[in-house]
Amino acid sequence: MDIKAYMQSLGISARAAGRVMARSDSGVKNKALLAIAGALDEDRALLASANGRDMDNGRSNDLDAALLDRLELTPARIDGMIEGLRQVAALADPVGEVTAMNYRPSGIQVGKMRVPLGVIGIIYESRPNVTVEAASLCLKSGNAAILRGGSESIHSNQAIAGCIRKGLAAAGLPDTAVQVVETTDRGAVGELVTLSDYVDVIVPRGGKGLIERISREATIPVIKHLDGVCHVYIDDKADLEKAFNIAFNAKTHRYGVCNAMETLLVAEGVAEAVLPRLAAAYAEMGVEMRGCEQSRAIIAASKQACSAASEDDWLAEYLAPILAIRVVADMDAAMDHIEKYSSRHTEAIVTEDYTRGRRFLNEVDSSSVMINASTRFADGFEYGLGAEIGISTDKIHARGPVGLEGLTSQKYIVLGDGHIRE
Amino acid sequence: MDIKAYMQSLGISARAAGRVMARSDSGVKNKALLAIAGALDEDRALLASANGRDMDNGRSNDLDAALLDRLELTPARIDGMIEGLRQVAALADPVGEVTAMNYRPSGIQVGKMRVPLGVIGIIYESRPNVTVEAASLCLKSGNAAILRGGSESIHSNQAIAGCIRKGLAAAGLPDTAVQVVETTDRGAVGELVTLSDYVDVIVPRGGKGLIERISREATIPVIKHLDGVCHVYIDDKADLEKAFNIAFNAKTHRYGVCNAMETLLVAEGVAEAVLPRLAAAYAEMGVEMRGCEQSRAIIAASKQACSAASEDDWLAEYLAPILAIRVVADMDAAMDHIEKYSSRHTEAIVTEDYTRGRRFLNEVDSSSVMINASTRFADGFEYGLGAEIGISTDKIHARGPVGLEGLTSQKYIVLGDGHIRE
Numbered sequence: 001m002d003i004k005a006y007m008q009s010l011g012i013s014a015r016a017a018g019r020v021m022a023r024s025d026s027g028v029k030n031k032a033l034l035a036i037a038g039a040l041d042e043d044r045a046l047l048a049s050a051n052g053r054d055m056d057n058g059r060s061n062d063l064d065a066a067l068l069d070r071l072e073l074t075p076a077r078i079d080g081m082i083e084g085l086r087q088v089a090a091l092a093d094p095v096g097e098v099t100a101m102n103y104r105p106s107g108i109q110v111g112k113m114r115v116p117l118g119v120i121g122i123i124y125e126s127r128p129n130v131t132v133e134a135a136s137l138c139l140k141s142g143n144a145a146i147l148r149g150g151s152e153s154i155h156s157n158q159a160i161a162g163c164i165r166k167g168l169a170a171a172g173l174p175d176t177a178v179q180v181v182e183t184t185d186r187g188a189v190g191e192l193v194t195l196s197d198y199v200d201v202i203v204p205r206g207g208k209g210l211i212e213r214i215s216r217e218a219t220i221p222v223i224k225h226l227d228g229v230c231h232v233y234i235d236d237k238a239d240l241e242k243a244f245n246i247a248f249n250a251k252t253h254r255y256g257v258c259n260a261m262e263t264l265l266v267a268e269g270v271a272e273a274v275l276p277r278l279a280a281a282y283a284e285m286g287v288e289m290r291g292c293e294q295s296r297a298i299i300a301a302s303k304q305a306c307s308a309a310s311e312d313d314w315l316a317e318y319l320a321p322i323l324a325i326r327v328v329a330d331m332d333a334a335m336d337h338i339e340k341y342s343s344r345h346t347e348a349i350v351t352e353d354y355t356r357g358r359r360f361l362n363e364v365d366s367s368s369v370m371i372n373a374s375t376r377f378a379d380g381f382e383y384g385l386g387a388e389i390g391i392s393t394d395k396i397h398a399r400g401p402v403g404l405e406g407l408t409s410q411k412y413i414v415l416g417d418g419h420i421r422e
Numbered sequence: 423m424d425i426k427a428y429m430q431s432l433g434i435s436a437r438a439a440g441r442v443m444a445r446s447d448s449g450v451k452n453k454a455l456l457a458i459a460g461a462l463d464e465d466r467a468l469l470a471s472a473n474g475r476d477m478d479n480g481r482s483n484d485l486d487a488a489l490l491d492r493l494e495l496t497p498a499r500i501d502g503m504i505e506g507l508r509q510v511a512a513l514a515d516p517v518g519e520v521t522a523m524n525y526r527p528s529g530i531q532v533g534k535m536r537v538p539l540g541v542i543g544i545i546y547e548s549r550p551n552v553t554v555e556a557a558s559l560c561l562k563s564g565n566a567a568i569l570r571g572g573s574e575s576i577h578s579n580q581a582i583a584g585c586i587r588k589g590l591a592a593a594g595l596p597d598t599a600v601q602v603v604e605t606t607d608r609g610a611v612g613e614l615v616t617l618s619d620y621v622d623v624i625v626p627r628g629g630k631g632l633i634e635r636i637s638r639e640a641t642i643p644v645i646k647h648l649d650g651v652c653h654v655y656i657d658d659k660a661d662l663e664k665a666f667n668i669a670f671n672a673k674t675h676r677y678g679v680c681n682a683m684e685t686l687l688v689a690e691g692v693a694e695a696v697l698p699r700l701a702a703a704y705a706e707m708g709v710e711m712r713g714c715e716q717s718r719a720i721i722a723a724s725k726q727a728c729s730a731a732s733e734d735d736w737l738a739e740y741l742a743p744i745l746a747i748r749v750v751a752d753m754d755a756a757m758d759h760i761e762k763y764s765s766r767h768t769e770a771i772v773t774e775d776y777t778r779g780r781r782f783l784n785e786v787d788s789s790s791v792m793i794n795a796s797t798r799f800a801d802g803f804e805y806g807l808g809a810e811i812g813i814s815t816d817k818i819h820a821r822g823p824v825g826l827e828g829l830t831s832q833k834y835i836v837l838g839d840g841h842i843r844e
Binding site for chain 1: 441444445518524526528530532535537539540622623638641643661663664667668670671672675761770772783784785787788789790791792793794795796798799800804805806816817818819821822823831832833834835836837838839840841842843
C-alpha cells in the first residue's frame with residue numbers, strides 16, 4: 001500500500017466533504033448524529049465481535065490491564081457513545097452565528113460570522129469511543145474529519161466507522177465527511193500531519209510522547225495538550241474549611257486526570273493550622289506526600305510520612321496518588337513558584353482576601369485560573385461547552401477546554417449598498 | 423557574534439518584560455505610547471540623520487526606486503508615526519475584558535478573561551515606520567515584542583528603537599518590552615522563529631518569499647498573510663450602477679495592495695451590459711485586461727484591447743494595473759471559480775437578489791466576504807479595529823484584519839465559594 005497516496009486520497013475526499021458539511025444546516029447535521037446513534041444501537045453485536053478481536057489481539061500482545069480496560073467496548077460504553085451523540089445533537093449549532101455587526105463611518109456594516117475550520121485531523125490512542133466523540137464534534141461544527149486511532153483498536157474503530165457512514169448516508173451527507181484511517185501503518189500519522197492542502201488543524205489526543213512528536217512533525221496548526229501540572233495555593237487569608245475541602249478534592253477526586261492538583265502550595269502563616277489535617281486525610285487515601293523542609297517538619301510533627309521533594313517533583317505530572325507540598329512565604333512566592341514550574345493548565349487560590357484574589361486571577365497565566373474552587377472543575381462539561389475535543393495548553397486559537405467553538409473560525413462579513421472606498 | 427546566544431538573550435529579556443507588561447494597567451501603557459510619540463518628535467534630527475545613512479547605503483547598493491521610497495523617513499512619515507501612537511493610545515485596552523461569565527449547575531461561575539499572548543516576534547522588510555506600528559500594538563495589548571526589520575533600514579530602526587526605549591522608561595516600564603534586533607545577520611530570523619520557549623507567536627510582514635520561508639522554518643505559531651487574489655462577482659441581478667462603481671473602485675483605487683480586485687467575474691446575462699463601460703474606464707486608467715474568450719469578444723466589440731487570459735492569470739496577484747476578467751454562467755459558476763482560484767482573502771458579490779446574497783455570504787470561504795461593497799474595505803481601520811498588525815489568510819486564531827484582539831488570547835476564570843467536584 002502506498003501510504004502517501006492513500007492519505008492524500010483521504011485528504012482530497014475530506015476537503016470535498018468539508019465543503020458540503022460547511023453549508024449543511026443544523027437539522028441535517030443533527031439528523032446524521034441521531035442516525036449514527038441509531039446505527040450503533042443496531043450494530044451492538046457487530047461492535048462486540050470487532051472489539052473482541054482487538055481484545056484478543058491485545059491479550060496476545062501482552063497489553064497491560066489499564067490499556068485493555070481502555071480498549072474494551074462494554075455495553076455501558078456503547079450506551080455512553082449513544083448518549084454522547086444525543087447530547088451533541090442537542091447543542092446549539094455554532095456555525096453561522098453573526099456577532100458585532102456594526103455600521104462604520106464609511107456606511108458599510110461590518111460583522112463576524114462563525115464558520116467551520118474545514119477538515120480536522122484527529123490522532124488518538126487506544127479508546128475506541130473517542131472515534132464517536134471526535135466525529136460528533138467535527139460534524140456538529142460543520143467540519144469533515146480524518147480520524148487515526150490506535151492500531152490496537154483498529155477493528156473496533158472500523159466497526160464504529162461503518163455505523164458513522166450509515167448515519168451520514170441516512171441524512172444525505174457524504175460518507176467521506178468522517179473517514180477513519182484503515183491501516184495500522186505508522187507512516188499514516190506522519191502523512192496526516194503534513195497534508196497542509198487538505199487538513200486545517202490537527203488535534204492529537206494521547207500521551208506526551210505522541211503530542212511532542214506530532215508538534216515536531218506537523219506543518220499544519222496543532223491544538224495541543226501537554227502536561228497538567230496544576231497547583232492549589234492556600235493563602236494565609238483562606239477560610240481553612242474551604243481550603244481543606246478544595247485541596248483534598250483537587251488531589252483525591254481522581255488521580256489520573258490532567259486537572260488533578262499535583263503540587264500544593266501553603267502560606268507559611270497557615271501551614272501549621274492546615275497541613276496536619278490535610279496530611280492525615282491524604283495518608284488515609286494512600287496519597288504519598290513529598291514536601292519541602294518546612295512542610296516535612298510540620299507533617300512529621302503530626303505523625304505522618306512525607307519524603308523530601310526534589311526539583312523534579314515540582315515539575316512532575318504524577319497522574320497518581322502522589323502529591324508535592326511546599327510552604328511559601330506569601331502569595332507572591334506562590335505565584336513565582338507557579339510561574340517557574342506550572343504547565344499553565346489550571347491553578348487555584350483559596351483566599352477570602354479581595355485584592356489577592358483579584359491579583360491571582362489577573363496575573364497567573366494559565367488556561368484556567370480559579371478562586372475558591374477545585375482544579376477538577378477545569379473541564380468542558382463543567383464549563384458548559386457540552387463536550388470537549390481536548391484541553392488546549394496553547395495560547396493561540398483555543399486555550400483551555402476546547403468544544404465546538406474551538407473547531408470553528410470567524411470570517412468578516414461586510415454589507416454595503418454600492419459602497420466604494422473614497 | 424554568537425547569533426544563537428544573542429537571540430536567546432533577547433528572548434529571555436522579552437519573556438521577563440512580557441510578564442511586567444501583562445500586569446501593567448492601561449494608564450501606564452498609554453503613558454508609554456505618548457512618551458514614545460514625544461521622543462520621536464524630539465529626536466527628528468537624529469532620525470533624519472540615521473535614515474540618511476540608510477538611504478545613502480541603499481543608493482550605493484542600487485536599491486530600486488520603490489524600495490528607496492519605502493525606506494525614506496520624511497517629516498510627514500514621522501508625523502504619521504506620532505499620530506499612529508496617539509491613535510493606539512486612544513483605543514480601548516483589550517486586556518482583562520471578562521466575557522460570558524455565567525453560573526453553572528455546580529454553582530461555580532465561569533467566564534473568559536482576555537490576556538496578552540506574551541511575546542510577539544515580528545519580522546518585516548524595508549519600511550522603518552513598521553517598527554513603531556508593531557511596537558505600539560504589542561505594547562497596548564500587554565505583550566513584549568522582538569522586532570526584526572530589514573537590513574537596509576537598520577540605522578533608522580535603531581534610532582526609532584532608542585525613542586521607544588525612552589518612552590518605555592518614562593512610563594516606568596522595562597525598556598526590554600520592545601527590543602529591535604541590532605544585527606543584520608540573516609541567521610537572526612532563523613533563530614527568532616525557533617525560540618519556542620520565549621516567543622509565543624510570529625507575525626511576518628513582507629513578500630510571499632519571506633512568509634513562506636518563515637512558515638517552513640518556524641516552530642512557533644505564525645499569523646501569516648499570503649496572497650490577496652480578490653474577486654468581485656457581478657451577478658445578473660446586480661444594480662449595474664453599483665456594479666460599475668464597485669468593480670472600478672476595487673481595481674483602480676490602489677493597485678499595490680492586497681485587497682485590490684485581481685479577477686472580475688461577470689454573469690453572462692449582464693456581461694454585454696456592463697463590460698463595455700467598465701473596459702473603457704479601465705483602459706482610460708491604463709489597466710491592462712486579460713480575459714476569457716467571451717469577455718474578450720464583448721470588450722473587442724467595444725473597441726478596447728483585452729488579451730487572452732491563461733490559467734496563471736486566474737491565480738495571479740498582480741498588485742499592478744492588470745485585471746483578469748471572466749464571464750461565468752451564474753453565481754454557482756462564480757463560486758466554483760473562487761473556490762478553485764481564490765487565495766481566500768476577500769471576495770464581493772454585487773447583487774440585489776436576497777437569496778443569492780445570503781448564499782454567497784454563507785458559502786464563500788474567505789477571510790472577508792462582502793455584498794455590494796468594494797474589496798478595498800478589507801482593512802483594519804475600515805473595520806474599526808483602530809489599527810492592524812496584518813491581515814491573516816489563516817483560519818486558526820485570527821482571520822482577516824488582525825488588530826489588538828489578535829495579539830491576545832482568552833483564559834478561563836472560575837469563581838467559587840469553596841466548591842468541590844462531587
